[in-house]
Amino acid sequence: MASANYGYTSRSPVVLAVTTVMLVCSTVFVVLRLISRIGIVRRLGWNDYFMILAWFLAFATSFAICYGTSVGLGRHEADIPSEWASELRKSEYAFSALYNPALMATKTSILIFYLTLSKTQKIFRWATIVTLAVVNIGGLALTLLNVLQCRPVSAAFASPVSDEATCTDIVTIYLSSAPLNIITDLAILFLPMPILTSMRLPKNQKTILVITFGFGVFVAIIDVARIAYLQQAAKIRLQEIQDHESPRGGPFRNSETDDFSWYASLSFMWSAIEINVGIMCACVPALKPLVSRFMPRILCDGSQIQISMVNGGSMATLSALENVQRLPSISGSPPPNPPPASHSNCDGPVHVMDFLTTLDMNERPQCQRTNTLATIATNATAHTGRSNATFFDFVNVKKKKSMVEMNNHESLFPVLMVTVLFFIWGVAYGLLDILNGQFQAIADMSTGQSIGIHSAYFGGYLVAPLTFGRLVLKHWGFKACYIVGLLIYACGTLVFWPSAVLTSFPAFLISNFIVGLGLSTLEVSANPFIALCGPPKWSEVRLNISQGFQAIGSVVSPLLAKKVLFTLEADSLIDVQWTYLGISLFNVILAIGYYYVPLPEATDSELEKASSHIAAASNASLGNIKIIWITLGLGVFSQFCYVGGQETVSTSFPFFLALVYPSMNYVNLQAIGHTAFAVSRFIAALAGIFVKPRYLLLFFYAGAIAFAAAAMSGHGASPAAMVVMVYFFEGPIFSLIFGQCLRGMGRNTKYASVLLTTAIGGGAVTPLISYGAGQARNVQYAYCVVVAAFAFGLLLPIWLNVVPGVKAIVDPMGAKGKKKRKIEKEDAVGVVSVSLEEIT
Known part of the structure; x- marks a missing residue:
């Protein structure tokens, strides 16, 4: 050497x-x-x-x-x-x-x-x-x-x-x-x-x-x-x-x-x-x-009784769990018998939980008593399937209240906790748009490739809800979807790292797709949670408020990205990796936090019971098909068209502005548009207290179509202002579709949520069609695709407002009688105060 x-x-x-x-x-x-x-x-x-x-x-x-x-x-x-x-x-x-x-x-x-x-x-x-x-x-x-x-x-x-x-x-x-x-x-x-x-x-x-x-x-x-x-x-x-x-x-x-x-x-x-x-x-x-043999006091608790063993001079710990054997169950049934002691149990392989929770596993045969106590501790853990179990798991003393049974005050905390998730994916969505543009500039990507990256993100919505998202929601509930979604989202942001290092278009496609998988898993649970957690008559109100915070996230993130994260140096994609690492770690910590946050759930039977007051209306049929399934089908189609039109406006806006109003700063006007988008959701939430959701959906859809059509002509500030108004009228449509299409679904509510979330994948399709139209003529002409998408989506509010049987299902107070309706109108002041409390 x-x-x-x-x-x-x-x-x-x-x-x-x-x-x-x-x-x-x-x-x-x-x-x-x-x-x-x-x-x-x-x-x-x-x-x-x-x-x-x-x-x-x-x-x-x-x-x-x-x-x-x-x-x-x-x-x-x-x-x-x-x-x-x-x-x-x-x-x-x-x-x-x-x-x-x-x-x-x-x-x-x-x-x-x-x-x-x-x-x-x-x-x-x-x-x-x-x-x-x-x-x-x-x-x-x-x-x-x-x-x-x-x-x-x-x-x-x-x-x-x-x-x-x-x-x-x-x-x-x-x-x-x-x-x-x-x-x-x-x-x-x-x-x-x-x-x-x-x-x-x-x-x-x-x-x-x-x-x-x-x-x-x-x-x-x-x-x-x-x-x-x-x-x-x-x-x-x-x-x-x-x-x-x-x-x-x-x-x-x-x-x-x-x-x-x-x-x-x-x-x-x-x-x-x-x-x-x-x-x-x-x-x-x-x-x-080794520690328990030579330093046993480190592992001892004040509540434990230490008994000196003669053989070997070691110490064995008798935990307070020993008292379990002597405690009668609350229901009066005898306590579970401990497993029979046998000398072979001590001579055989040591179970790892015994290995972790007892002091000295080398005692033969004195370890039998300690093993029994450790087994009780392990069984107490293994058989505790839910957080509402009592300490000794003999009987459920108190059962958690279902989300569909909560009033406004009871639902305030869980709704606020889930609204945090809405804000997070709003930030992710806003960063995505800016990051696509930055990636295109640095890697010299074409406009088509940039739209392809955007479509990869929404392609995740076409996959996750119908596959593992559906299984997680069905078998493990709403909170499990938050945890799984956050962890997948964290993986997607980490995969951005090699994408930036390699400046690779395929790698960046993959990272965007994984982020879409994670956020769609979040959304398959979060949207119905907000709609169901609390009095059903305010489902759309709650959903618009939470979605409003999602829109706020999409306002903040582009400004943060442009003003703070990105610079003009060629290695800015590498620099922003640290931001994505921070986002990823934050999501992991958040997922762990949500594991311990007490959030209500709802079983299929509880969802069926919650919609029993409109059972007659929801069983109505048109031909051989129930009206609720027709409504859901039109809702899925409308959601697909709406998100497609919304994403077409979002992806084409910088090119549209460069064509019709090149002197205007894109970042500032986009921030104005996103702000209008967020404000309209809060306005719709307030209006939803007094106006039926189906009227609001028709109004906002009509406004979006009118202003999108107006943006197809002219030059200068006028068409740019029309696009900002499109942003405004787009805002509440998603929540209004989602909330109304869940009404009357009963035990099929989770399945309906899966389909409505999958429909968000329309954002992967329509922008590609618009790009083709823009290549044929220009980006302003391509707004005909936006008009067409919203026009097809308008079929749902027409259906809701024309067919009488549908009104009885989707109207929040449709099946409760005139007397009940009058009482609820007289209580409007109290409802407004509770709703404002939720907003703040």
Whole structure:
């Protein structure tokens, strides 16, 4: 091995020292883990074997980095002797080939351990299996990409490099893999938290468990730090490529113009930290038997009684859960019998929940009593399916109130909590439009490609609601859709990272499509939740208020993007990655928060009961088809047409303005249009207290058609003002369609919501048709597509206002009688005050 001369400016000493220390620390943790598992538990599992494999790979990766520091890693290229070049490239290549397998082995060990946590939590198990598949399939793909980074492969570490060789820039590969690492890190961190926090354990033990499994947050933080150094390396590389053209006519990883050994050294160091810290965090839960043997007081709670055991001189903890065996059930039935004690139970494999919740699993046969208590604790957790269960799960003392039974005051908190989600996807929608334009400018994309990206987003609405969105809503309820939708949305924003790094049109299509999948999963639940949570007569009012906050988000985000996030530099797409990383992390935290927020639900039977007052009207038929199904069909079609027309206006507005009023600032006028859009929703919410929703829908549809037609002619400020008015009349249409089409659906309400949400996919179709019309003549003429879309959508309000049987279903007070109607009108002042309270 060549001796390194550190007389030059060098990062080598720091990289060598830090990498060595981290390897030593991870080695200590692995040794302690093996002592705990072999010496105390006397049993090794597959997770232990994978951890041993992870340590060997971590050792090889760390050795490659340490060896690299002896042959120039951390120095500037100009300071590296030519005879070191080949050895340096070999060490760098070895690191790149070993990095992903080391992470794969560590994460696989953790996830296999998770699979033993609970055999009754099906969602947890399937989520763990999916994460395990993503870790290994994605890791294998990235490993192959690193190994085959050059053609021929030897060009990655050969010196000198053949002129015929071609290589993918290794920093680009590293940055492109960042989303997968972050996504799996966060999944591993948060997957067990719902189980751990719901366990019936003493406070100290539960706190220690949560903290123990929460150590994974350090891995995610380190991964972000590593990415920051990679980001810096990418910028330096881009600058050098601009200053010095590569001799092979393009950027090459280790060309003479690159200073890879200097700017990538800290990235390598942080990669070693990430791998070794991951191993240490993964070993922490396995050290619990060791801690309980030598420091049992750490795991003891004040409510526990410690009884000294003579044999072995160890301590066994009798939890307060022991009292469960002596407590009679509230219903008078005898308490559940503990599982029969047997000596074989102690000699057999230890269940992982017993392993986590008892002090010393090596007691033979005294462990039987402790195992029994741990089993009671585990069963108490496993059989607690809902948050309304009592502490001992003997009987449901109090049942949560269904959302369809709540009054205005009771529904205020849950409606406000879900309205937060409306604002979030409003921000996402607004950023999408601006980001498409920015991406088009930087990557030199055509207008057609930009519209294609926009259509990819709405293409997610055609897929998610009809597939997994429907299943989640049907089987797990409204709140589950929020959590799943937020997590998918977070994944989509992370995938933007490689899209920007690679400046790839297909990758950007994928990231937009994933964002659409996530937000459509949110919307398949959030819209009906707002409509159903509270008195049914104010469904459209509540929905317009919440949708108004969504519109506010779409006003704020473009201004933020233009004024703060984007600059004129060519690397602005790379810079905004940090914003998307922040959005992604925020969504993950929000998803976890919504898991713990108490929100009401409604079963199909409760939804059927809530619509029983109009059962006669909803059973009315036209021919052999029930009127409610005709209404729903027209509603889905109207929603498809409306969203298509709305998105056509949105995507074509900058080109329309450039044609008819080029001196006007697009950003300012777009902000005015979005503001008019938001204001109209709040106005419609207030008007909905006094005016039937079907009248409002007809009015706003007619206004949108009239002003869209007026925008097809003229020049200057007049047609621009007409488009702003189109924005205004578009605003409340969505909520009015959605709310009225859910009325009378009963147990089919969730299915109706799925179809109405899928219809939002019209935003993927109509803009493409308008683009074709604009190419044939001009963008102002293409507004005929908008007029046609709204005209087709007008069929729904015509149907609602013409057919008498429909009125009895969709009118909020249609089937309650004149006396009840009079009482409700006299109470209008109180209703207005409650509605205003919801707005504020």
